Amino acid sequence: MILTLEVDGDVPLYQQLRDRIVEAIADGRLHVGDSLPATRQLAADLGINMHTVNKAYDLLRREGLIRLARRTGAVVIRDAFTGPPPAGVADEWEERARTLLAEAVAKGLDPSDVTHRVQRILDGFPAGSSVRPTPER
Amino acid sequence: MILTLEVDGDVPLYQQLRDRIVEAIADGRLHVGDSLPATRQLAADLGINMHTVNKAYDLLRREGLIRLARRTGAVVIRDAFTGPPPAGVADEWEERARTLLAEAVAKGLDPSDVTHRVQRILDGFPAGSSVRPTPER
DNA sequence: TCTTTGTTATAGTTTTTCTAGAACAAAGAG
């Protein structure tokens, strides 16, 4: 898994790392059961500290996306096909979505353009190609 | 304009303030030409420091949403009907949208549900109710 | 001229971020 981080950006490294992994899961480049690199290994590869990777992994664990265990390492336990998300996840997500969408509208982006962009992004995800009323697997 | 901030949240106060104002613009509760409260006044109302408000206003200014001037104060200069956004704004927005949408998918939200939620949010904005191929006003 | 309002400067505290090194603990590999 190739990851690149912006060292001089305004987004914290552990947040960027978390985001890239979330995107990898959504993209289908990571599936349930897949292992993430060991914290020490990934830290070395990225040229950052072990604890920074640790923090990103801890975030993903608290979000219910990975399982952490000694010796086994970090393993993906959630993807688009795993089943319905815990209650509250959708509403909490929507709240943040509302802020982002408000920004688009406030800045004058055409709402239908926004819709199309969102649709295109979703369609780009493996799980977004087909309507999925009931979870598979 | 009534605003409430989460003092003990993990989102910086100036960021929350910026978000609430962006939402107010998108909601149509703030229009082009409307004045925001003076920094000292708003700081006092919210029980926070003047410089924190200042930082939020400065963000909004750099985003092209308000104009700042002495004596005149902070005035909204952009809303959904002002015209097309500067080049690059849409693409920069889409990049962040992609991360947020990836999170939804990775957490198992049904893509069609995500679409519906996005649509409902957009429709809730005054500018989102009707298709707007060409800017009005 | 006075007052309002943004702007800038200085300074200090607290929290967050990132790094560094070390040791501990569980669990699979051999």
Place this chain on the structure above:
DNA sequence: CTCTTTGTTCTAGAAAAACTATAACAAAGA
């Protein structure tokens, strides 16, 4: 059973960000 790998925890420190507090400056409308 021993060794090694991997997450976990601890301490510590540096740098940056966030927030507060005061004060003074500067422009511009009343």
